[in-house]
Every structure is written in C-alpha cells, then in structure tokens.
Amino acid sequence: PEIEQAYGLKGVLEHSFERTRHDASGVLADYIPELAKADPERFGIAVASVSGEVVGVGDVDLPFTIQSISKALAYCLALEALGRDKVLAHVGVEPSGDAFNAIVFDALSNRPFNPMVNAGAITVSGLLAEAFGAEAFEVVLDRFSAAAGRRLAMDETVFRSEAQTGHRNRGIAHLLKCAGALGADVDDAVELYFRQCSILVTATDLAVMGATLANIGENPLTGSAVFAVEAVRNTLSVMFTCGMYDFAGNWAFDVGVPAKSGVGGGILGVVNRQLGIGTYSPRLDAKGNSVRGIAAFRDLAEEMGLHVFDPT
Numbered sequence: 393p394e395i396e397q398a399y400g401l402k403g404v405l406e407h408s409f410e411r412t413r414h415d416a417s418g419v420l421a422d423y424i425p426e427l428a429k430a431d432p433e434r435f436g437i438a439v440a441s442v443s444g445e446v447v448g449v450g451d452v453d454l455p456f457t458i459q460s461i462s463k464a465l466a467y468c469l470a471l472e473a474l475g476r477d478k479v480l481a482h483v484g485v486e487p488s489g490d491a492f493n494a495i496v497f498d499a500l501s502n503r504p505f506n507p508m509v510n511a512g513a514i515t516v517s518g519l520l521a522e523a524f525g526a527e528a529f530e531v532v533l534d535r536f537s538a539a540a541g542r543r544l545a546m547d548e549t550v551f552r553s554e555a556q557t558g559h560r561n562r563g564i565a566h567l568l569k570c571a572g573a574l575g576a577d578v579d580d581a582v583e584l585y586f587r588q589c590s591i592l593v594t595a596t597d598l599a600v601m602g603a604t605l606a607n608i609g610e611n612p613l614t615g616s617a618v619f620a621v622e623a624v625r626n627t628l629s630v631m632f633t634c635g636m637y638d639f640a641g642n643w644a645f646d647v648g649v650p651a652k653s654g655v656g657g658g659i660l661g662v663v664n665r666q667l668g669i670g671t672y673s674p675r676l677d678a679k680g681n682s683v684r685g686i687a688a689f690r691d692l693a694e695e696m697g698l699h700v701f702d703p704t
C-alpha cells in the first residue's frame with residue numbers, strides 16, 4: 393500500500409513489468425497449430441479496480457484467444473443459468489492434481505473433477521449447449537462481452553485450427569458421454585467449447601472481466617449486472633483451488649488470489665472486492681501457464697500485498 397501511494401498504480405505496474413519482462417523461458421503452445429504463430433515477445437499487464445480505474449503497461453491492447461480462461465466464465469454462466477445443483481451433478485469441485493488435458497475422472501462419482509480442467513469444461517459447455525441450443529454460443533459471447541464491457545469476437549482461424557486437431561478433447565468428450573457425465577451431444581459440447589476458447593480478448597479485457605468478478609458480478613465500468621452473486625462466489629472458489637491446473641497449490645501459496653490461465657498466454661486474476669488483473673505473455677511453462685504472467689502476478693502480489701491471507 394505505501395508503495396502504491398508513492399508511485400501510483402501505473403508506477404507499480406511499470407516496476408513489475410521491468411522486473412519480469414526479461415524472462416524468455418517457456419515455449420508457445422503448438423498443439424493448436426495456429427497458437428504457434430503468436431509473437432513470443434509480447435507482454436502486457438493490466439489492472440482494473442472496482443471503482444472503474446483501468447491502467448496497463450506493455451501490450452495490453454493486443455488481442456489473443458482466451459482459451460481456458462473461458463472455463464471460469466462459462467462455469468459462472470452455467471451456475472447462474474442452470475442452478476448449482478444441476479451443475480454439481482455433472483461436474484465436481486475437487487482439484488485433480490493432474491494436467492489440464494488429463495483423461496481422468498473422479499472414480500467415485502464418474503464426474504470430471506472440476507470445471508477448470510478440459511473434461512469439466514467440456515461438460516459445462518455441454519450443459520450450456522443443451523440449455524440454449526443453437527443460441528448457446530451467442531449467449532456465451534454476449535455474457536463474456538458484458539463482463540469485458542465491450543463487444544468481443546471469435547477468431548475463426550484459431551477455432552478451425554483447434555476443431556481440426558482437437559482429437560484429445562473429442563476423445564475426452566466421448567469418454568464423458570460413456571461415463572454418463574455429459575448429457576449433450578458430443579459434437580455440440582465440443583464445438584461450443586472450441587468456440588468459447590477462440591474468443592479474442594486483450595489483457596485489458598481480462599482485467600475488466602476480473603474486476604467484474606471482484607465487484608461480485610457488476611461490471612464497474614459499464615455498471616451492468618453481468619453475473620449473479622452466488623455464481624461469482626462459487627466460481628471464485630473453484631478458481632482459487634483449481635484455476636492454475638496442477639500448479640494451483642503453488643499459486644495459492646505464493647500469489648494467493650483466484651485466477652485462471654489459458655494456453656493462449658493470458659492469466660486473469662481476481663482480488664476480491666478490489667481488483668481484476670490481466671496479463672498476456674504467450675510463452676508457457678510445462679504445465680501450460682504463462683511464464684511471465686506467473687512472474688508478474690507473483691511480483692504484484694508481493695508489492696501490493698494482494699495475497700488473500702496477507703495481514704494488511
């Protein structure tokens with residue numbers, strides 16, 4: 393807090409950016425061929441407050457695909473639209489300790505472990521596909537747009553790239569169907585999942601989406617009510633325990649805020665009742681999380697005292 397007073401929010405971001413920008417480790421995701429075309433040097437950090445202040449440093453207006461960050465918002469939407477009991481009947485809330493694309497379900501319940509790994513997210517997309525039919529993608533895009541405070545669009549090329557190569561996710565969807573977790577048609581669930589992953593956002597969008605969650609569902613820039621309070625609470629809980637895949641424990645320990653990453657290079661973080669944070673840097677570590685994104689969050693958490701269990 394003292395540092396923030398001395399330099400202002402922008403100054404704090406500039407210092408974090410400087411301290412973390414030189415790390416060139418990690419690799420671009422290439423299992424979705426189109427993602428390998430990203431410029432690995434791009435890096436941006438943006439923050440939006442619940443009072444509507446938005447600041448950024450670096451490449452905060454550069455669009456990239458939201459990928460797995462969509463899982464958190466789609467889950468929030470499903471909780472609100474279908475109710476907690478219906479969603480819980482299909483997807484658990486337990487960390488899996490496995491990679492995001494692991495082919496493993498909870499043996500006791502035959503449900504996917506949680507909505508932040510692919511198996512759970514595909515199941516959530518299936519629930520939305522069933523509930524909204526042919527309109528499902530529009531419903532998702534509208535809600536993501538409302539959370540970002542501007543009209544978003546989908547990247548057709550990335551969508552096609554993943555639709556053509558996403559055999560593992562199709563395999564997971566068939567196994568979910570076989571296990572009785574997925575009610576929807578396999579193709580409908582997977583198509584909606586690939587589409588939602590291909591929505592284009594910027595680091596600033598992620599920050600504003602995060603601020604919408606931090607502001608218990610109301611977008612602080614537009615004033616529009618985007619998500620219901622209960623759904624936000626449940627979503628943040630799962631983001632806290634499962635949002636960074638099999639790095640979630642380390643993240644909770646060091647950074648201590650609910651967050652969600654995507655293989656496009658984005659990370660969205662939520663400082664409850666205070667801030668949304670969005671980072672973009674496409675080089676990923678072995679677990680599929682953005683290397684400089686993690687570094688920036690660690691640095692900011694330290695500088696600004698963001699950890700949920702910090703004493704002040």
Ligand code: GLN
Nearest residue numbers: 459460492589654655680
């Ligand atoms: N669309 C990607 C996939 O399913 C998203 C994965 C991710 O961002 N971790 O493989």
